[in-house]
Amino acid sequence: MRVSKVDPATAYAKRAIGNPTELQIENIRSSMGFDKPLLVQYFSWLKGLFQMDLGKSLVSGYSVWDEIWKAFPKTLLIVGISSIIQFISIIVIGSLMFILKNKLIRRLFKVLCIVGISVPSFYISTLFLDIFGVKYNLISVTNNIGFKGSIPPAICLAVFIICFYVPLFYNGLIKESNEDYSMYLRCQGLSEFKILINHLIPNGILGIIPSFLQSIGLSIAGATVIERVFSVPGFGYLIVNSVIERDAPMIHSTVFFLAFFIALMNIIADIINERIEGERS
Structure with missing residues (x-):
């Protein structure tokens, strides 16, 4: 800037x-304090942060706090829906890869996961909007708010995370199936399906939960461009507009809260990981 x-x-x-x-x-420039050295501006902003005063938006004229609290719930709704889609899809697809013994089908899943990781989210969002919004008119092109309007961006946001974690979850199932307890369960006469449902999947989930929670924090950042594509007036949309409009107070505050949320989810993930490791040991 x-x-x-x-x-x-x-x-x-x-x-x-x-x-x-x-x-x-x-x-x-002088009245807004932009003529002062950057270090002075930074400590002035930091002082305002501790006093819960982040100033006013240079675009709307409203309080930065009010603008953030108005936009943030929309982003949390998208991320929440997306996280549910991610979690269910990872378990279902990973389990299918484990159950299906056909190597060709497994390779197909792996190729699709590589494609899903490689294709940028903004391209997936644009393609999704073009097909289902413009061509078939199944979703709204603008003003996507509320639960129903949050589903399309949530799906597009979920693609990368699903494709990233499915191979990890599948490898976790393979690892758990080779553990000693799996062999003892087979000796007791339990079917492979019951072992998978009652033992392998729960242990496989425990293996990815810490890093999955970190991905929820990153999803807030990932929603930035996707919200712009779907015209969702959320937190990400607010960040992009602030950058375009050079709205300094809004940029400083939104980036801070974005970093804060990511750090918070990382801390929660570390705490859960320590507890899981403690129980296993």
């Missing part, structure tokens, strides 16, 4: 005045 030729003061002056003079831009 500082390297750009259009700084926050210039962007604000053009929106407010239309064709501002250099003197008007300098006066705005």
Whole structure:
């Protein structure tokens, strides 16, 4: 933002005045504190953070807090729905790969997972919107709010995570099936299906839960571009608009909360991982 030729003061002056003079831009820059060294601006913002005062948006004029709390629930809804889709899909697809003995089908699943990881989420979102929104008119192209409107972006957000974790979960099932307890269960006469449902899947889930929780934090970041494609007025949409409009107070605060949420999910994942390791030991 500082390297750009259009700084926050210039962007604000053009929106407010239309064709501002250099003197008007300098006066705005001075009144907003953008003329001070970056280190001074940073500590000034940090002081405001501890006082729960993040300033006002340079675009809307409303409090940054109000703008964030208005947008964040929409993103949490998308991420929540996406996480449920991810979790169910990982278990179902991973289990199918384990059950099916056909090597060709397993390789097909692995190829699809590689494709799903490789294709950018914004391309998947655009393609999804073009097919189901424009061509078949099954979903709304704009104003995707509420539970129903959150499902399409949630599906697109889930693709990468599903394709990333399915091979991990499948490998976990293979590993668990080769453990001693699996052999003892087979000796007791339990079918492979019962062993899978009652023992392998629960232990396989425990193996991916810590890193899966970390991915939920990253999904907040991943929703940024997807919300823009689906016109969801959520947290990610707010970040992109703030960057485009050079809305400095909003950029500082949204990036902070994004980092805070990712760090929080990492901490929770570490705590759960320690407990799982403690129980296993």
